[in-house]
Amino acid sequence: MCMLRKTAKYYKGFMLFVILTPLLMILEVISDVIIPTLMGNTINEGVLTGRIDLVYKNGIYMIIIAVLAFLFGGISTYCGAKAGQGLGKNLRLALFEKIQTFSFASLDKFEVSSLITRLTNDIEIVSNVARMALRITIRAPFMFISATIMAIRINTRLSMVFLIALPVMMFGIMLTMKFGIPKFRKFQAKIDRINARTQENLTGIRVVKAFCREEFEKEKFAGQNQDLVKTALDALNLMIIIMPFMMLIMYAVIVAVLWFGGNFMLQGGMLAGDLFSFILYVGQILTSIMNIAMILMNFSRAKASLERIFEVLETESEFVESIKQGVSEVANGEINFNNVSFKYPGNQHFSLQNINLNIPSGSTVALIGSTGSAKSTLVHLIPRLYDVFEGEISIGGVPIKDYRIASLRDQVAIVLQENTLFSGTIRSNMKWGNPQASDQEIIRALEISQAADFVLNRPEGLSAKVERGGANFSGGQKQRLCIARTLLKNPKIMIFDDSTSAVDMSTEAKIRVELNKFNPDLTKIIIAQRISSIQNVDQIIVLDNGRISGIGTHAELLEDNRIYQEIYESQQKGMAAG
Ligand SMILES: Nc1ncnc2c1ncn2[C@@H]1O[C@H](COP(=O)(O)OP(=O)(O)OP(=O)(O)O)[C@@H](O)[C@H]1O
Ligand SMILES: [Mg+2]
CATH class of the missing domain: 3.40.50.300 (P-loop containing nucleotide triphosphate hydrolases)
Known part of the structure; x- marks a missing residue:
């Protein structure tokens, strides 16, 4: 939370985009959430009763809403990108200016390669996550809540099905986070190390050649490179397992909804159109949960990067007072x-x-x-x-x-x-x-x-x-x-x-x-x-x-x-x- 507050300062000059992105996002979600209900209505009152005029009318509404959703979504994405890049720009400038004020003592503390990684790679990660976060942190919970409300409104008993599936999915997400976050952190540290290695080699390349150490350097690099790939795969493997697991649950939920919903329909307690829109809402709910999981993962990655950026930004300049005033x-x-x-x-x-x-x-x-x-x-x-x-x-x-x-x-x-x-x-x-x-x-x-x-x-x-x-x-x-x-x-x-x-x-x-x-x-x-x-x-x-x-x-x-x-x-x- 404290990190977020500290970051907010660096949105300066891009605040408009920071506000517009989630606002437009909310409009997009509202449009997205209206559509399944409209579809259900069309089936119930138009298709099943043969009122073709209603099908046309609702069809046109749906197209208009879909176009609106597309517009809101598009502009929101654009604003998000602006805000994310703006944050990157401000952070980069602040970091560079800060490094210029460093005393020799502070320069001894940070390695040059590590400063470069912070200026490039870390800022890139933060800026990308900021862009996503502005959209998805609003979109996913909002979508989750509104779709859940709509689903419950359609059929409370049927909603029980995914209420049972929910804890299972949460458990899966928590497991991924618990094991995934440390893996991504490790990955980041490995990237830092390989950058340091590359930088040291390249600045000293003439010495390397003079000593005929190319083979040795190559082997050392290859070793670290291999290590990096291993760590990356380790982190990605988890993703590879978790994704099909989530899909499995998602399909199980849909099958269950179809089965129970089908029974309700046969007993006359539910209309086909309602079942149809219910399934669409279930889809939206489950996607939101996955998005929340994804953004949490990315947050933890960005947090590591932010910490590295602020470590530099918060290094006190030893001579603050004498930079501006004093005997000249x-x-x-x-x-x-x-x-x-x-x-x-x-x-x-x-x-x-x-x-x-x-x-x-x-x-x-x-x-x-x-x-x-x-x-x-x-x-x-x-x-x-x-x-x-x-x-x-x-x-x-x-x-x-x-x-x-x-x-x-x-x-x-x-x-x-x-x-x-x-x-x-x-x-x-x-x-x-x-x-x-x-x-x-x-x-x-x-x-x-x-x-x-x-x-x-x-x-x-x-x-x-x-x-x-x-x-x-x-x-x-x-x-x-x-x-x-x-x-x-x-x-x-x-x-x-x-x-x-x-x-x-x-x-x-x-x-x-x-x-x-x-x-x-x-x-x-x-x-x-x-x-x-x-x-x-x-x-x-x-x-x-x-x-x-x-x-x-x-x-x-x-x-x-x-x-x-x-x-x-x-x-x-x-x-x-x-
Ligand atoms: N940035 C640094 N961080 C830590 N120790 C340092 C640093 N720079 C120098 N030293 C240490 O301080 C001591 C004095 O180093 P200094 O560079 O002042 O020697 P010098 O007399 O200039 O040597 P030379 O004739 O080789 O230039 C050395 O023991 C060195 O290891
Ligand atoms: Mg000297």
Whole structure:
């Protein structure tokens, strides 16, 4: 019930159809229920007494009513489809918008494939069931009640026959539901799993090929596919058994009605026309019961899907308050970490512990440490991609929690370690950084990031096509394009998470020099693997397993930091060996 209330909100803009569908449905049912009585009358008073004019007259009425039923039914179906699709449209949009507001932490919680399944498959199921439900949840009970009343009116004693059959059918339906619903639920989970499998395989297809794992992947997929079919058949088998069972009861009821009704007729207690319309009503009653069973089945399927949709919709955005309000101007690029600790949601251990830092505005700072020492984690906290667990970070003297999220992320720009371009052109990708950027500004940014050469050498220039994920550029080219895109934001603080790892050292040095010329006040945080590329920065922070092991210049750290010495020596040796 609560689910229904929550869903109602998403019929917005389609309410008219939601109301019209059942209303027209009721008119259709009324027409459907009148027809058998008319038929009975025609037989009793027209056929049996030979009054052909009455047969004609009733015949014309019946045709008119049938046409009306057809019209009401048709328009109701159309409205139902509109309402169902409208619900789908609104839910899809809401879900997509919600996912856009997700923090990194929420994104960690849901798998991408599962989000896609929810956006497509689950919404499709809900929208289809909504369409059916609007019609059948009204039609079936209404038809059941009115047909029962009509049948009882014709002959109360004969009605006893199907009153006996009713509990048997109910029992059958309950059995189906009891065993069927869990089976359909299982089926849905299996679909989710196979989608996850497909998505993971397809995004990693190049790695799969590089490792010659096609056979292995194929077998794994085939196994899951087989499993899915088995679960589906399991659920469908139940349907296969239940349907003939229902038919059997239906025919038994009709035979019984004919037998008892025939006896009544012979005793003179019933007219042939009445028996005829009675049988038609029995048909309507039994069909309604089957429809109710079907819609209940579908409801439970849709409920599972709805729950999955609302799970996403009801995930709280961590930054609700700072999305709209807060300080919008970052005064300067000074960064302070005050006793900051952080652990990933769901993790037991802390990834960062007791971090205290002061990074003066306009300085260049490097972060170094072995892989997994939490370098990326540390910088993600600055633009609030994740929120600190303990302690506080402030920028320009203001705690980052007090900034408007969009302003903070505009002025604290980060080139992520796993960066990606989007399908479109170079220009459209650059405009991600700043939608207003002119071609000139874009070229300037490309020059700074040493990407101008390979972009402008292409005949299409800025209009050169970028494939999905930037697949048609080399690793180093992609990195330089990502730097240019970030530069266009004209930020106060720029963070490079291993962003020049695929760029040769002399190009890397050129980028550094150009950046300094471009904006000497820019605070730069550089995560690097190579000591050679950060030797001249103002401060080097050595991270070890989530803690600061030392802070100082290259010379100072070489003097007294064991970890730094080790990294330095291993890299010197590597150079000598190379
Ligand atoms: N999304 C996440 N969820 C849970 N744990 C994570 C997540 N991202 C990173 N971690 C854990 O946090 C720790 C620090 O990871 P981080 O990515 O910050 O290391 P790093 O220093 O950037 O390493 P690298 O040099 O390889 O990029 C690791 O132990 C990692 O397993
Ligand atoms: Mg990293």
